[in-house]
Amino acid sequence: MLEKLSLDGKSIVITGGGTGLGREMALAIARAGGDLVIASRRAGPIEETAALAREAGRSAIAVPTDVTDTSQVDALFRRAIDELGKVDVLINNAGIVRGARATPIWEISDADWRLGIETNLSSAFYCSRAIARHMTERGRGRIINVSSGFGLRGGRDNYMYTTAKGGILQLTRTLAMSLGRHGVTSACIVPGFIPTEATATLRETQPQGRFIPIGRVGLPEEIGPVAVFLASDASDYMNGETFIADGGGLAGGYAPTGYAPDVPLTI
Ligand SMILES: NC(=O)c1ccc[n+]([C@@H]2O[C@H](COP(=O)([O-])OP(=O)(O)OC[C@H]3O[C@@H](n4cnc5c(N)ncnc54)[C@H](OP(=O)(O)O)[C@@H]3O)[C@@H](O)[C@H]2O)c1
Numbered sequence: 001m002l003e004k005l006s007l008d009g010k011s012i013v014i015t016g017g018g019t020g021l022g023r024e025m026a027l028a029i030a031r032a033g034g035d036l037v038i039a040s041r042r043a044g045p046i047e048e049t050a051a052l053a054r055e056a057g058r059s060a061i062a063v064p065t066d067v068t069d070t071s072q073v074d075a076l077f078r079r080a081i082d083e084l085g086k087v088d089v090l091i092n093n094a095g096i097v098r099g100a101r102a103t104p105i106w107e108i109s110d111a112d113w114r115l116g117i118e119t120n121l122s123s124a125f126y127c128s129r130a131i132a133r134h135m136t137e138r139g140r141g142r143i144i145n146v147s148s149g150f151g152l153r154g155g156r157d158n159y160m161y162t163t164a165k166g167g168i169l170q171l172t173r174t175l176a177m178s179l180g181r182h183g184v185t186s187a188c189i190v191p192g193f194i195p196t197e198a199t200a201t202l203r204e205t206q207p208q209g210r211f212i213p214i215g216r217v218g219l220p221e222e223i224g225p226v227a228v229f230l231a232s233d234a235s236d237y238m239n240g241e242t243f244i245a246d247g248g249g250l251a252g253g254y255a256p257t258g259y260a261p262d263v264p265l266t267i
Contacts, residue, residue: 004234007034011084012231013077014038015067015127016094018045020196021146021223025091028224029231030056037080037087039065040094059084067094067123068115070130077130086138089231090131092124092168093146097198102157102258116160121167128175136182143179143186144230145172147242149250151190156258169242176240185239187230192246194218211256213248 012029016022017038023045026038030053038046038053038060046062053060061083065076080087096119103112124145135141150158151165172188179186195217209216226245229235244250 005032005228005232007032007228007231010034010088010231011080011086012036012089012091013080013087013127013131014091014093015065015123016040017049017091018042018047018062020097020198021191021194021220022091022093023049024220024224025093025227026060027052027056028221028228029053030058030060032228032232033058034089034228034231035059035084037061037063037076037083039063039067039076041066067127068118070126073123073126073130077127077134081134087131087134087141089142089144090127091144091146091227091231092127094123095120095146095164096161097196102155103159104157105159108159113160117164117167120161120164121171124168124171128171132175132179132184135184136179139183141179141184142231142235143172143175143184144227145169145186145188147172147188147190149190149192149244149246152250153253172242173240180239185236187235187238187240188242189223189226189230190242190244190246190250191223192218192244192249194220194223196220211249212246213251216247218245218247 012034014026017026018040026036026049035058036053038049040046043064050060050062063076063079065072128143145168147168148165150162151169155162169188172186175186
């Protein structure tokens with residue numbers, strides 16, 4: 001049965017694969033046998049992930065790309081097809097997490113709004129559009145998007161991130177409805193609170209683990225196996241679904257909400 005989880009022979013493009021969750025997903029994919037094209041703006045981190053994937057015996061290249069720039073996105077997929085011959089799986093993981101801070105609505109500029117929506121939502125659309133025809137012509141493919149718990153609930157003074165991540169869930173469903181009949185399926189990962197380099201400040205200032213039913217925040221490497229499963233043939237009949245990995249955080253309505261007081265539970 002474990003053969004179904006093997007990614008041997010699969011070519012996978014992942015955005016934002018140089019750091020945090022993307023890096024762990026890329027490394028898990030390499031260990032499961034997948035070949036990789038890894039994209040983000042900075043060359044250094046993606047070169048490092050690609051080198052680690054090659055050490056695991058896989059083909060892996062880093063392609064510096066700004067996923068908000070459609071000409072760079074189109075060039076990324078041309079390069080991926082040139083290098084690997086095909087793209088089986090796209091993982092839309094890039095996002096702005098670093099510096100995403102609570103801001104009153106009247107202080108958000110047009111430029112802030114556009115950058116937040118472009119990076120956290122439009123980029124997934126641009127990448128999906130760039131590879132959809134290739135996948136439908138081959139009659140198979142998978143698009144995996146990365147949303148957030150903030151895609152399923154509101155956030156206090158958190159406009160771009162929550163709006164974009166909610167849009168990612170809808171993009172996933174619409175891709176599923178539109179491309180499923182061509183053999184191209186879609187899925188969405190919803191990570192819970194998983195401190196990475198980008199969110200280290202939050203980790204230091206907020207005892208988030210107290211609010212999570214299993215009593216701790218997540219580890220970046222805990223998202224790797226979810227990505228392997230969704231990239232593999234083991235999830236062939238899943239399309240348009242949402243996969244939450246958050247220690248139970250959303251199960252009861254995530255706290256803290258940013259509003260005091262926390263009411264002690266007596267039950
Ligand atoms: N960590 C969490 O608790 C958590 C929870 C829920 C959802 N998520 C989601 O998980 C994904 C990964 O987040 P992370 O926590 O691993 O943070 P991260 O380490 O900051 O990863 C984000 C990645 O996106 C890339 N990126 C940002 N803007 C880009 C652009 N314009 N073009 C290309 N790449 C770009 C960054 O690389 P460059 O700077 O080199 O471009 C970076 O590698 C994000 O979509 C985030 O919203 C994270």
